[in-house]
Amino acid sequence: MHFWIMTIIIGTLDLALYSGCVVPAPDPGSVGTTDAAPNGEAEGLGNVEQGILFFDVCATADHDAVYGVPAGAVGNPSIRSGTGFYAYGNRLCPYWIADVWMYYNSNCSVDPQTQQLLCSIVHASAGAFDLPSSSGYGGALPANAYDCSRYTEKIRIYEELAGASLFTLVHSSNATGVWSNGVCWLSVTSSSGSWPVLHQPQGTTANTYRFLVNATLRGSAQQSSVSLRTAPPS
Numbered sequence: 001m002h003f004w005i006m007t008i009i010i011g012t013l014d015l016a017l018y019s020g021c022v023v024p025a026p027d028p029g030s031v032g033t034t035d036a037a038p039n040g041e042a043e044g045l046g047n048v049e050q051g052i053l054f055f056d057v058c059a060t061a062d063h064d065a066v067y068g069v070p071a072g073a074v075g076n077p078s079i080r081s082g083t084g085f086y087a088y089g090n091r092l093c094p095y096w097i098a099d100v101w102m103y104y105n106s107n108c109s110v111d112p113q114t115q116q117l118l119c120s121i122v123h124a125s126a127g128a129f130d131l132p133s134s135s136g137y138g139g140a141l142p143a144n145a146y147d148c149s150r151y152t153e154k155i156r157i158y159e160e161l162a163g164a165s166l167f168t169l170v171h172s173s174n175a176t177g178v179w180s181n182g183v184c185w186l187s188v189t190s191s192s193g194s195w196p197v198l199h200q201p202q203g204t205t206a207n208t209y210r211f212l213v214n215a216t217l218r219g220s221a222q223q224s225s226v227s228l229r230t231a232p233p234s
Contacts, residue, residue, distance in 0.1 A: 058093040058212055059158055059167040065098040068206070069106035069122055069198070069228065077228050080129050084221030087214060095156065095212035096224040100124065102198050102207040107230045120231040122198040126155050128215035129225035141184040142177060147217060148184035151177035156212035157193075162201035167210055171195050198228075 064086060067079050079098050086096040100122075108119035128140045131151075135143040142148045153175045158167035171193040178187040201207045213224035 058095060058097065058156060059169070059210070061091075061093045061097060063097045063099040063210070065096075065226075066101065067098070067226075067228075068101040068103065069230070071103075071105040071108050073109075073232070074107060074228075074230050076230060078129075078225050079227075080225040081213075081223050083223055084215075086224070087216070087221030093212070094221075095154070095214045098126075098211045098213075098226045100198060100209045100211065100226065100228070102200055102209070104200050104202070104204055106198075106200055108200065119200050123229040123231070124196075124198060124209065124211065124226055125229070126157075126211050126213050126226045127153055127224065128213075128217075129223045131215075131217055131222055133217070141186070142217065143184065145179040145184075148177035148179040150218045151184070152214075152216045153186060154212075154214040157196060158210040158212075159196055160208040160210070162203055162205040162207050167208075169193065 064081065065079050067077065079100075081096040081098075087094045102122065105117060105119070107122055108117045110116070111118050128151075130138050131140065131142055131147075133142040133144055133147040134140065142151055155171070155173050156169065157171040158169050160167045171191075173188055173191040175186040175188045177184050179185075196209060198209050199207065211226045213226070215222045215224050
């Protein structure tokens, strides 16, 4: 059970859920919600920026947000942190943590002739959202050279496939802003693993994809987001 707070954007629909209610894990095919309480604390683990210790802390931490990809047409939803709260306080994992659940029927429809499920994978992206010095609402990169050079972005992605009991790190990347030809670009300074696509499990247990984002501008953590792009079922 979690206490949940967040905003989910699906197409033109804004659905805001605020803390104060207890929400159970959604049934297969339903839309999940989030909790933005500063979770993820652990005890006696020392320097969390050192190698496998850091990853273990983030793999076992409570999520800040969760979204269950529903069946049928789901558009291109975006899950947002709201603030940079994740980098402060006593959290040992200084990332915003968003778990995305894929069920057996996520992003699927039923063929009217064969009654078979027609499913497609889901693509995800992650980064900052609505940076103060971006060119407009929702901007993910600064629009001036000064702030561009002071922007950093760290992303970690884990997966826990149906039947597994632990998250496995599958992607890690660090990037900084580089100003070139009047535009801010992300320059990747380190990267390992591959960026996963989200797919349906064979059984009724969900595949879980965990996205960790730390977006920092001028040394201050910024609002982060995970956006999903759902190809039509085929």
